[in-house]
Amino acid sequence: MSTAGSLLERHAVKEPKNLSPRIQWLREYYFKGSSRAWNNEFTAWSTGAEWDILFDELTFYIVPETYAFLQTFRSSLQQAARNVQLHNDFWKWSLPERKAWFIKEVMLNYVPQEVLPGDLIAGGRFNVQTSKCWTKKEAQERDKLIYGKTGARAAMKWFHDHGYGNSGATSGHLVPGYERVLELGWKGIYDDIRSRYESLSVKDKKGPVGGQLRAMMTAATMAKDLAWRYARLCERIGQDEKDQARKAELASMAKNLKRVPWEPARTFWEAVQSLWITHMLVMSDENYPGPGVSFGRIDQYLLPYWELSLSEGMDREFGKEILKCFWLHANTAYDAMIRIGNQGITSGYGQLVSLSGMGPGGRDMTNDLTYAMLEVVDDLSPILEPKPNVRLHRGSPEKLLDRTVEMISMSQGSPFLLNFDERSMAGMMAEAKKAKVEHLINEDNVFDYAPVGCLENTMAGNDRSGTVDNNLNLFKAVELALNDGRDFHDFIDPITGKTEKVRQAGPSTGNAARFRIWDDFWKAYVRQTKYIIKECVDLYEKSESIRAKFCPTPYVSCLVKGCAEKGIDVTQGGAELSFTTLEAVTFATTVDSLLAIKSLVYERKECKMKELIKALKSNWQGYETLRAKATFKAPKYGRDDDEADEMARMVMNLWCEETWKHRTKSTLRQFRPGMLSWNYWVGDGFILPASPDGRPKGRFLSNAICPVSGADISGPTANMNSVGKALGGKAENGKGDWKEYFNCLPNGASHTISMSPSMMRNREQREKFKAFIRGCIENGGTSLQINMVDAAMLKDAQKRPEEYRSLLVRITGYNAYFSSIGHELQNEVIARISHESC
Amino acid sequence: MNRAKGDRAVKNENMIFPRGTVLRIQRMSVEDGPGIRSTVFFKGCPLRCAWCHNPESISNTPEIHWEGHKCIGCLECVNACPDHALSSTDNGIAIDRSKCKGCLTCTEICPSTALEAYGGTMTASGIIREIDKDRVYYEKSGGGVTLSGGEPTLQPAFARALLKELKEHGLHTALDTCGQCQWETLESLMPYTDLVLFDVKAIAPEQHKDYTGVTSTLILENLLKLSEFMESTGMPGSLWIRTPVIPDHTANPVNIRAIGTFIREKLIDRVERWDLCAFNKLCTHKYEGLGIEWGCRDLDLVAEDEMERLAGVARKVLEKPDMVFTSGQLEKPRLSLITGGKG
Secondary structure (H helix, E strand, O other), X not given: OOHHHHHHHHHHOOOXXXXXXXXXXXXXXXXXXXXXXOOOOOEEEEOOOOOOOOOOHHHHOOOHXXXXXXXXXXXXXXXXXXXXXXXXXXXXXXXXHHHHXXXXXXXXXXXXXXXXXXXXXXXXXXXXXXXXXXXXXXXXXXXXXXXXXXXXXXXXXXXXXXXXXXXXXXXXXXXXXXXXXXXXXXXXXXXXXXXXXXXXXXXXXXXXXXXXXXXXXXXXXXXXXXXXXXXXXXXXXXXXXXXXXXXXXXXXXXXXXXXOOOOOOOOHHHHHHHHHHXXXXXXXXXXXXXXXXXXXXXXXXXXXXXXXXXXXXXXHHHHHHHHXXXXXXXXXXHHHHHHHOOOOOOOOOOXXXXXXXXXHHHOEOOOHHHHHHHHHHHHHOOOOOOEEEEEEOOOOOHHHHHHHHHHHHHOOOXXXXXXXXXXXXXXXXXXXXXXXXXXXXXXXXXXXXXXXXXXXXXOOOOEOOOOOOEEEEOHHHHHHHHOOOEOOOOEEOOOOOOEEOOOEOOOOOOOHHHXXXXXXXXXXXXXXXXXXXXXXXXXXXXXXXXXXXXXXXXXXXXXXXXXXXXXXXXXXXXOOEXXXXXXXXXXXXXHHHHHHHXXXXXXXXXXXXHHHHHHXXXXXXXOHHHHHHHXXXXXXXXXXXXXXXXXXXXXXXXXXXXXXXXXXXXXXXXXXXXXXXXXXXXXXXXXXXXXXXXXXXXXXXXXXXXXXXXXXXXXXXXHHHHHHHHOOOEOOOOOOOEOOEOOOOOOOEOOEEEEOHHHHOOHHHHHXXXXXXXXXXXXXXXXXXXXXXXXXXXXXXXXXXXXXXXXXXXXXXEEEXXXXXXXXXXXXXXXXXXXXXX | OEOOOHHHOXXXXXXXXXXXXXXXXXXXXXXXXXXXXXXXXXXXXXXXXXXXXXXXXXXXXXXEEEOXXXXXXXXHHHHHOOOOOEEEEOOEEEEOOOOOOOOOHHHHHOOOOOEEEEOEEEEHHHHHHHHHOOHHHHHHHOOEEEEEOXXXXXXXXXXHHHHHHHHHOOOEEEEEEOOOOOHHHHHXXXXXXXXXXXXXXXXXXXXXXXXXXOOOHHHHHHHHHHHHHHHHHOOOOEEEEEEEEOOOOOOOHHHHHHHHHHHHHHOOOOEEEEEEEEOOOOOHHHHHHHOOOOOOOOOOOEEHHHHHHHHHHHHHHHOOHHHEEEEEOEEOOOHHHXXXXXX
């Protein structure tokens, strides 16, 4: 290998540091992956009934990669399942009671409890697939709703096959009420549920509310009983332990576990132990590891324990050691399907931890624990979970920004999701107004919002807003508007080869070739947008109503305010804040397509609509000149061009307003808008036809709120400004939804930018980068992820320059677009940038 | 930006709404003065530096250029050119510049922007409108706007109007100049300039002429006058010296020492920093697009150790090491030069 090659390798990847032998061992052990003797892969547990079902496919409806395997999962898990000896009265209980008892039985008496050498936190295996505890009748009824021509599965598949997107009632994606567990202990939660149960009328006790609360009481003791098992295990291991220091640790762990999570936590060690056991059982209860089950403001609610323990003599480094164990535990979520590969079937687990951010009266909440956690991330990184989110705002201290920027510069932009509080909070305030929940979200508590999953903003402890449940391709409405409410092409099933002829799916909005003026087209687009949103809402109802009826999660319900109060499960809309989110995908592709139609057909009159439609149906084959015009000469979103960005506003306002109008029938959850595209913008690019912005079928669509890749040729500030404007910008009179800020997406919007590592090459440049971030707080979106360009990306840019037109290479007194410089020089810059990133 | 036709290029500098010929506005510029800036590149330059990194800024009128990787081969440009200046060759579209009258018909018709004009005319207020969009980034970073080029002093009325309007908008202004102009021109800009980035390539007049086509006489005179002016008026607030470090040209210890000595002896209390900016070759494609042979094409980049050596010379001669900054594209130390176990 050449010198340059090894240099690249040495500098391109961030290495862990400052690890004690304990953590070093645990970390290395973790990364041994499937060759480990111990792991946390799924184990499957059945009632033993021949009709039993373990796999809940609804929660995978938003993961198109799994569609072909739904039946396989169902069958293989059933086959792999071991039977659980049921309680004599099991089948007499209500469904939630069966569920609560079954999970608890499995976690206590079937799944082994183990502690890894040196680990300071107990709570090993939690990935399980458990019986859904249905009676034969329930299983049949549920299957009927899933299968068949009008069943949930067929509807989901049709929606995806035809390029609308996907939708399904999905687990996780909330911040459970962990803070309450630390403060009250599970005991407090149990007592609350019990007193609510006891105050029920005899009739209610016999009815569904009684069943639900009894189930929650069972669930509320699960963590306690499991902690006791671990306490006894620690004592047993401790007896044989020769190393006196380790023996003492195990004794302390046993003591901790006898106390928490049942009792309120006192020390920092207890608090982290309590948090972990409580958290991992959420993933057990939902049978799905870590899908956006997020910790919220962890550096705030753990702070009292941190400070107390420090004042009582805990070594700060030992406190970090506890955190590092906690961090490594969070990563074992990935063991679920460990045999498939390092990260199992998906890397989409988002156990976010939020750090810093605003507090009451605009105060900054950065504290010593914030920095300790950043040190933990820095020491362990690269590591995937929990995903660190740093919340920034106008009052964020320089030191925090310094630290953040330093860490970004060391690791090519990872590991952070940056949140911008003012813009994010404006969105939550707008939600409160729209949904009339000002008593739950207002100036006095909105700062306690936190993102879940990837970046979806919610409140904590009382909010389940289905943040990934509906993913709609806005561009579908453009296709339908261009073709009178019909798809461009017949659908040919890639597996069966069966052809489904084009039919009138959307409303007939007329032959677009006959539209005289732009406004005619816009009106058609509006009607088609309303139609696709309605389609998505109707599709969601299918899985949502099935889940509400058949898939209670009583343990999770204990951790979400509103469920005990109403006596209904979180899956039935029990949360105080119970929205479901419609995430728009293909935003920029849609905006740019509309801009291209307006510009090419109606303003510049470069072509007739008929010709454009023909070009799109031919995937631009034979229309290269028109395609070039669409790509290069039509206006684009993302350039801080007010006229183009006005189109972005129109598209945004239309679908947001339409989204708020809908509510689920079965659970009365109102739809709220967001913009997260996960990986759909890649895969669905092969389903949706060519778009008027010049994109051929098969090319990626735009990602979340980002401009189309390569369209943002005016640099990062322009890109940022466009995003801020699309979200609503700022009020000229200073009266926005939070201060002067507007944000029509309470869920927030994913925004990723790429920057050259030369922005980080020295202190002066890093100061400029910090200032850029401060500018983003003012002008940008709800969040930001930064990719510091690396050599691999530049090599890709060499191959596909048209997608990297916005990539600037920065050299003294000179800026060049990477795609516009010759190949040899590009090679030089690649070598240079590989070097600079060190 | 208005891609104005060549014949509408600015002649009258005294119009009420002055227009200038501008190459482009570069937003989020981080190498042209303090903070995050927008750099307005003026067109037209009195110098002909052998290494020029912005050849597209030399001419004072918009020029067309062709970028092969964007071209889809439709040949609409060849058919549309009224002066038959374009032809299709094995190497792509060839531009016969003796025939091109700069009508820009081809750039209008080109569907893929493979043919584009470098530059166009803009009004000061049009530029301000664009620049104002990044105000928050200037404020957060202590940045502002830099007039660069090309050479801004070649369009004095426009530069003055623009600087004035920028100051009226409360923005920090920097003027990046080669210094080859009437002193009065420079002086007229100073009331609206917060910082001057003054390029000094060489001290010896003939050597300077070899590199740039003009001697250093007027440039250094202006630099000294500027220093005196700063002394008496306090304008501009700061002065930075910039020296391009070009192999086989300026990149030698003798030259750096000479510039450093000049600064130390005559300007030391005036100059805030001295930037040594290493040669780069990212502009090769621009020369190709413009159909110009570039003499520096085959030069090597400055080696890292060489740059460090020159910076050492600069620091030593100034006796104020903190004033010297280096930037730019550097070559790893050449392997043949490495002894011992390095690399």
